[in-house]
Amino acid sequence: MPKKTVQLDRVIIRFAGDSGDGMQLTGDQFTSSTASFGNDLSTLPDFPAEIRAPAGTLPGVSAFQLHFADHDILTPGDAPNVLVAMNPAALKANLKDVPRGADLIINTDEFTSRNLTKVGYEQSPLDDNSLESYNVHPIGLTSLTIGALKEFDISKKEAERAKNMFALGLLSWLYDRQLEGTERFLNEKFGKKPEILAANLKALHAGWNYGETTEDFSVRYEVKPAKLNSGTYRNISGNLALSYGLIAASRQSGLPMFLGSYPITPASDILHELSKHKDFGIRTYQAEDEIAGIGAAIGASYGGAIGLTTTSGPGVALKSEAIGLAVALELPLVVIDVQRGGPSTGLPTKTEQADLLQAMFGRNGEAPVPIIAPRSPSDCFDAALEAVRIATKYRTPVFLLSDGYLANGQEPWLLPNVEDLPDLHVEFASEHNYTNEDGTTEFRPFIRDPETLARPWAIPGTPGLEHRIGGLEKADGTGHISYDPDNHDRMVRLRQAKIDGIANSIPNLEVDDPTGDADVLVIGWGSTYGPIGAASRLVRKNGGKVAQAHLRHLNPFPHNTGDVLHHYKRVIVPEMNLGQLALLLRGRFLVDAIGYNQVRGMPFKAEELKDVIEDVIASA
Amino acid sequence: MPDTSATVGTDLKLTAKDFKSDQEVRWCPGCGDYAILAAMQAFLPELNIPREDMVFVSGIGCSSRFPYYLTTYGMHSIHGRAPTIATGLAVSRPDLSVWVVTGDGDALSIGGNHLIHTLRRNVNLKILLFNNRIYGLTKGQYSPTSELGKITKSTPMGSLDYPFNPLSLALGAEATFVARTIDSDRKHLLDVMRAAATHEGTALVEIYQNCNIFNDGAFDIVKNPATKENALIPLVHGEPIIFGTDGSHCVIRDKQGGVEIVETALVDHDDILIHNAHAEDPATAFALSRLSDPQTLNNSPIGVFRSVERPSYDHLMSDQMAKANAKGPGDLSELIRGKDTWTVE
Ligand SMILES: Cc1ncc(C[n+]2csc(CCOP(=O)(O)OP(=O)(O)O)c2C)c(N)n1
Ligand code: SF4
Ligand SMILES: [Mg+2]
Numbered sequence: 001m002p003k004k005t006v007q008l009d010r011v012i013i014r015f016a017g018d019s020g021d022g023m024q025l026t027g028d029q030f031t032s033s034t035a036s037f038g039n040d041l042s043t044l045p046d047f048p049a050e051i052r053a054p055a056g057t058l059p060g061v062s063a064f065q066l067h068f069a070d071h072d073i074l075t076p077g078d079a080p081n082v083l084v085a086m087n088p089a090a091l092k093a094n095l096k097d098v099p100r101g102a103d104l105i106i107n108t109d110e111f112t113s114r115n116l117t118k119v120g121y122e123q124s125p126l127d128d129n130s131l132e133s134y135n136v137h138p139i140g141l142t143s144l145t146i147g148a149l150k151e152f153d154i155s156k157k158e159a160e161r162a163k164n165m166f167a168l169g170l171l172s173w174l175y176d177r178q179l180e181g182t183e184r185f186l187n188e189k190f191g192k193k194p195e196i197l198a199a200n201l202k203a204l205h206a207g208w209n210y211g212e213t214t215e216d217f218s219v220r221y222e223v224k225p226a227k228l229n230s231g232t233y234r235n236i237s238g239n240l241a242l243s244y245g246l247i248a249a250s251r252q253s254g255l256p257m258f259l260g261s262y263p264i265t266p267a268s269d270i271l272h273e274l275s276k277h278k279d280f281g282i283r284t285y286q287a288e289d290e291i292a293g294i295g296a297a298i299g300a301s302y303g304g305a306i307g308l309t310t311t312s313g314p315g316v317a318l319k320s321e322a323i324g325l326a327v328a329l330e331l332p333l334v335v336i337d338v339q340r341g342g343p344s345t346g347l348p349t350k351t352e353q354a355d356l357l358q359a360m361f362g363r364n365g366e367a368p369v370p371i372i373a374p375r376s377p378s379d380c381f382d383a384a385l386e387a388v389r390i391a392t393k394y395r396t397p398v399f400l401l402s403d404g405y406l407a408n409g410q411e412p413w414l415l416p417n418v419e420d421l422p423d424l425h426v427e428f429a430s431e432h433n434y435t436n437e438d439g440t441t442e443f444r445p446f447i448r449d450p451e452t453l454a455r456p457w458a459i460p461g462t463p464g465l466e467h468r469i470g471g472l473e474k475a476d477g478t479g480h481i482s483y484d485p486d487n488h489d490r491m492v493r494l495r496q497a498k499i500d501g502i503a504n505s506i507p508n509l510e511v512d513d514p515t516g517d518a519d520v521l522v523i524g525w526g527s528t529y530g531p532i533g534a535a536s537r538l539v540r541k542n543g544g545k546v547a548q549a550h551l552r553h554l555n556p557f558p559h560n561t562g563d564v565l566h567h568y569k570r571v572i573v574p575e576m577n578l579g580q581l582a583l584l585l586r587g588r589f590l591v592d593a594i595g596y597n598q599v600r601g602m603p604f605k606a607e608e609l610k611d612v613i614e615d616v617i618a619s620a
Numbered sequence: 621m622p623d624t625s626a627t628v629g630t631d632l633k634l635t636a637k638d639f640k641s642d643q644e645v646r647w648c649p650g651c652g653d654y655a656i657l658a659a660m661q662a663f664l665p666e667l668n669i670p671r672e673d674m675v676f677v678s679g680i681g682c683s684s685r686f687p688y689y690l691t692t693y694g695m696h697s698i699h700g701r702a703p704t705i706a707t708g709l710a711v712s713r714p715d716l717s718v719w720v721v722t723g724d725g726d727a728l729s730i731g732g733n734h735l736i737h738t739l740r741r742n743v744n745l746k747i748l749l750f751n752n753r754i755y756g757l758t759k760g761q762y763s764p765t766s767e768l769g770k771i772t773k774s775t776p777m778g779s780l781d782y783p784f785n786p787l788s789l790a791l792g793a794e795a796t797f798v799a800r801t802i803d804s805d806r807k808h809l810l811d812v813m814r815a816a817a818t819h820e821g822t823a824l825v826e827i828y829q830n831c832n833i834f835n836d837g838a839f840d841i842v843k844n845p846a847t848k849e850n851a852l853i854p855l856v857h858g859e860p861i862i863f864g865t866d867g868s869h870c871v872i873r874d875k876q877g878g879v880e881i882v883e884t885a886l887v888d889h890d891d892i893l894i895h896n897a898h899a900e901d902p903a904t905a906f907a908l909s910r911l912s913d914p915q916t917l918n919n920s921p922i923g924v925f926r927s928v929e930r931p932s933y934d935h936l937m938s939d940q941m942a943k944a945n946a947k948g949p950g951d952l953s954e955l956i957r958g959k960d961t962w963t964v965e
Contacts, residue, residue, distance in 0.1 A: 036962050181960065227964075234961045244956050251952055258712045260704075277955070278944035283712055283937060287704065288737040295697075295704025295734075296711070299677070302695060303713040325698050381956075415961070418953045460693040460709070460716050463672045468641070468688050470696025471680075480643065481688070 003212075004219045010069030011175065011223055012077035015167070016094045017086030017107075018055055019048060019062045022164040027064025028410075029168055029185060033177040035235040035412055038225030039068040042530065043410040044076035044603065049265070049348040056110070056118045061093040070224040074376075074530035074537075076409060078605040082174075084167055086110060086141070089119045100133040105170070107163070109142035137216050141166055148206035152199045162203035169207020175221050179204060229414060236413040238377035238406035239266070242336065243273035245384025247280045250306060252385065253392055253424035256281045258300030259308045260293035262315060265348040266407040267338040270310045290315035294322040294335070301331045304428060304459035306388055310336040313355045314345065320362050323397050327367040327495065328471045330446075330455045332391035334384075335359075335369075339403040341601045350601025351404035353526050354577035359399040360555060360584065366492045368499040371399040371554040375529035377406050378413035383552070385422060390502055392426045395454045401554075403576075405603050406527045429456035429465055434477075445469060445479040453498035503556040509564050513547035514540065519620040521568035522613055523593075525551040525581055528574055528604055535609030542610075544617050554581070557588065565591040570620045572596055574609055634665040643688045652803035652829035653682060653750065657689055659809045664690075667717065667817055674717045677706040679731060681723035682757045683750035683829070700731025703738040703747065710744050711934045717817075720747040725755045728764040728784050735824075736793035741933040742821035749786060749824065750803075752831035753838045760834035767915045772834075787909040787925060790824045791902045797823035798905065799924040803830060804843055808854075808922065815924050821932040828917075842920055853881075853911060855923035860892040861908075871908070878907040881919060897927045 013030070017023045024045055034041050044065040053060035067077030082103040085091035087110035098104070111124050125131055126138055145166040149159040165186075172179055182204060190197035211217050236244075250257035259282065261271045275284040283300075287293040294309040301307030309319065316337050326333045339355045341347025359371050370390050374383035380402060387400040432441035433456060445467045446455050458465040467479060475482035476490055511521070524532045529550045536548045549564055551557065565571055565585060571593045573582040579595035586593050596612050598604060639661040647653045664674070674692035678684035680699035687694030697705050702720045710718040727735050727749050738745065754772070755761040761774040765786065769778035790798045797819040801812040809827070816823035828839045841851045853863045853871065861871040867884055870892045874880040879893060899905065905926040912920035 032960055036960060038962060038964065225964075230964050232957070232961050232963050234956075234958050247950075247955065248952055256712065258708060260708055277950060278941050279947070279950035280952070280955075281941075281945075281949070283941065285708070285711060285937075288733055291701060292704040292707070292734055292737065295701045296708030298697075299705035299708025299710075300712040301708075302705070303709045303716070305712045307708065321698055322701065329695070415956060418956070460675045460713065461672055463670065466671050466691055466693050468643075468690075468694035468696065470687075470694075471698055472696065 003217070005176075005222050006219050008221050008223050009071065010067065010073065011082070011221065012065065012067045012080045013082045013084070013171065014063055014065040014080040014094060014097070015084045016061060016063040016090035017084075017164070018089065019050070019052055019060045020055060021062070021086045022161070023062045023064050023086070026164045026168045027066060029182045030171060030177065031066055031235060031410055032185070033172065033179070033181045034066065034068045035233070036181055037177060039070065039223055040072045040226040040228060040412060041066060041068040041235070041410070042073055042076045043067075044405065045408045046602070047349055056087055056089055056115045058089050058093050058119055061089050063090070063094060068223060070226050072226060072228060074533040075603065075606055078607050082171075084171065086163070086167070088115050088121055088125075091125065092119045092121065098134070101135065103135045103137060104131060105137045105139060105167070107141040108138045109140045139170075139216070144206065144210065145203050148202055149199050152195060152202070154195055154199055158196060159199065162200050165200045165203040166207035166210070169204040170211045173208040173211030173220070174217060175223065179208065228412065231414045233412045233414055235410050236378050237408055237410045238374065238380040238402055239269040239338070239408070240273060241378050241380035241413065242374070242384050242402060243270050245381035246274065246308065246334075246388070247277055247282060248381070248418070248421055249385045249388035249424060250281060252421050253306065253388060253426065255392070256283065256305045257308060258297060258305040259284045259310065260287050260296035260300070261285070261310045262287050262290045262293045264290075264312045264315050266340055266404045267310045267312050267315075267336065269407070270336065270338070290318040291322060294319040294333075297333060298322060298326055298329070298331060301326075301333050302329070302459070304457070306332060306334065306392065308334045308336070310338070312338050312340050313342050313358065316355060316358055316362065323369060324363040324365065324367045325471050326397040327363070327369060329469050330395045330495075332395055332457070333397040334387045334391050334400060335397055336400045336402065338407045339401060341599070347601045349404065351527065351603060352576050352599055352601065353401070353403055353528070354580065354599065355401060356525075356554065356577065356580040357583070359401060366496060368496050369397050369399055369555065370394070370499055370502055371401060372552055373401040373526040373554060374406060375526065375550055375552065377409050377411050380406060381413070381416070385424070386552070389422065389424050392424060393454065393505070394452055394498060394502055395457055396499065401526060403527050426457065428462065429458040430462060432464065443467060444477050446474055447477050448494070448498075453494060453501055500556050503553075503559050506553050506558055508560040509549050509551065509558040511547050511549045511564055512536070515545050518545040518547040519569040520545070520572065520613065520617050521547045521549060521565065521570070522572045522574065523549045523551065523565070523585075524574050525554055528576065531604035531606050531609055532574055534606035535604075535613055538606060538610040539613050539617070542614070544614055546613050546617065551581070554584070562589040565589050565593075570594060570616050572613060572616055574604060574612070576604070632665075632668050632670060634668070634671070636661040636665060638671065639664045639691050641689050641691045645689050646685065647682060648833050650832040651682070652752065652831065653686070655803045655806065656748070656750065656809070656827060656829065657686065659806050660813070661690070663810050663813050666814070669717050673715065674719070675709060676719045676721055677702045677709070678721040679723070679726035680757065681726045681755070682831070683721055683723040684726060686721040700726050700729070701734060702726070703731065703734040703745065706745050707738060707741070707743045711937055714744065714934045714938055718745050720745055722747060722749050723756070724749065724751045724753060724763045724765040724786070728786060728789070732764075736789070739790055739822050739824060740794040742796050742930055744821060744932045744934045746816050746819075746823045747825065749826045750829040751786060751826050752829045752835055754831050754835035756831045756834055783914055785909055785912065785914065786824075786826045788906060791906045791909060791926060795824055795926065796821045796928050796930050797924070798926045799823070800826045800828070800920070800922045802828045802839065802842060802922060812924065815927065819927060820935070821930060839917065841917055851918050851920065853919060853921040855895045855897070855908065855921050855925060857895055857897040857924065859895055860889070861895050862892060871911070877903075879904065879911065881911065897924045899926075900928060902926055
């Protein structure tokens, strides 16, 4: 009997299992086929910092959430409609997020008394009616997989390992996703192990067929493709988009790129990715520590490359002195901080936005550094180009603040036309820039461009421009060591004025205020764009009025920032920290910004933010 | 990148004067750094490299002021980190001649980690380590090369930590070129610089340098005409290691596989160790580095301990770059598309 198909406008699925169960891979594959199908989507991988926490325990649970829809969406979603729980730990760790009435697909084979005890279940939740308000599908995923793979010449363990493919097949059937992409992926992955390949393909199809035949699932769901802007799309994570943006920036500037880096979660993938692209003139260097990484990047910049260093908060702490040096040397440098939970080692695999003030002020002396932040995974591409533009044009270190959620989250990306990317060419100095009274000429490394206040980028190898620079205070113009009080005062102000002047080259802050008469503005930065946007939509759907603005440039702020803030009766600043942007806005603009703050290692939920905004509207 | 091919092979006719900058030299009168600077300025013309293709990178310390006094490109960076900056420069600009100037505190305390990793990588850098066995710039605290029990402002009852022997450290860190010389022996200094400059990879040159303000006389035993002949062991590749007044002493292999100093008259001439700087195995070079007394520096070998061939890091990276580019430069459009795209009409 053909099964009924129900139309949905959006679905949130969460795959959860043990770290060893391959949940990230399963989620990635489901995401790929969802992207090819044409839905808009957003993902949230959530995995433990331990490579292999003890099997079956709560700390070992790894999850992947995917939100897909027939319209454009902004977040990976708040509450899953379907939870796939591969073991008791996965159920226990995730159930609190699942609303009543949702589907629970549970691998009953793992609900042994031993596994239940491990996570503190006295009785199996499958037997005690505690799940009665959910739509539970108890399935022996492990035994069904092993059964399906009997004919193969592989060990029981290897057969068991394919249970994630069984689950993926089942979910693919349930939501009518194609299997071709996953088949292609498996072919590439196991091409050299034909038996394992065949087993995985079999498990995938067995899962699909199980859905088709079992009585347990009476309906299938369909989410139509989204009406996105026309063009060619691909799916992309923030770290990958950032890497591509950097490669594009190197090409658009005509300058070689040099990355000096030391591995750290969640930034390492940028190092891995860039190291694959030497054919774009990208040199990557894994240094002995983060200080050496940035030091090498500064050396490369001095030599005429785009010096780049990638890290996370603890690494930024180590790089601080060198960033100060780059401020003093006035050389281009891009510092990418993929933020994670802190302080100290903190929560390596969880997201947070608590490095803003570190980037802003975390150096000795007056050492201003421009800061920019991407708002979504695909926006990392444009943010990378912008960081390189500012660094090279203004001869300054630039902070790019991404975070763990942007780094690993994925969304569809409308591919840019490479021919339309911005031109980032800058000129190296090639001749003397100062004429003495006697008519002789010389090169003075600290004579500034009157418009940008940038000093000349005079690279070694250029005859006649030999000069010495360093971290000691320099005399304005000549760059000679100077301890003169007035000169120091002037140089401190000049360096600040140069950074402030970057505001002349950036667009005004845009406000989304559909009715034009909202009293409340909600303003954020970085990865909170999605949840804030989704929350604003929910508020408006309920008839409320709210204006939304999102800052890409955090230092300097766009020229109109103060005007925007003062235009509204109330200003809410949601942040995944204890109020760092709010502090800057209050300090700069004397505005009574209301913080809404969470540091739970997870993105905001749109529903929660909606309530916050509505409360403030009610009181405005 | 600048084209230097026009100058290759032609005599640039540079002189020491061409390398003297207009900056007033600010070291204390009598400081050993002056002699090293003068020797360097005299030596650089020999390399016949245009000034614009040379870069001196230093850390922080008295010695690290060095780049200001030369007319090449230069960077006075931050404490201990000069090797990192020089590495990034040398790796991305293999056309340049990159030198590092550092002190015993700069290179071995705060920058110790960078030094050992730079040596093992064999980046094309020449590192001049000015060892005055003291922190000069911060006014006289003991350093990682100070003798045990050193009384300084920060150690009024004597220092408690055992010193590094910089050359033993370098040899342990897989260095391909290791040498020692002395600020006051200009001829020897020039010979060592010459050998270092032509080495492919990282060359570490330790220079005994007198700080006449905070550690005066630290090297008297190897400088004083009355004692130096017996205290110094000159190493010359291919020559038997003999030293002391009228060749009174020599170095032979001992029974444990190391080396020992004996009276020349008491051994067969054929048993005297012939110095081989090119030996692949650094064991003998290491044994020689251990001869100097960590307290007094008596029996300090000087000269090139080790000079072996190993491809430099920058060379290897350039090879990888060339290999990756063999099929032409990457196509950005193709890269960002990836394998899995879909089109919305
Ligand atoms: C981060 C940092 N810590 C400490 C200092 C202070 N400091 C400057 S030079 C120096 C020691 C220098 O000793 P050495 O490297 O032996 O150089 P010398 O002055 O003896 O030539 C110290 C501790 C500094 N400049 N930076
Ligand atoms: S303090 Fe010592 S090392 Fe420094 S300049 Fe004076 S004499 Fe030279
Ligand atoms: Mg010293």
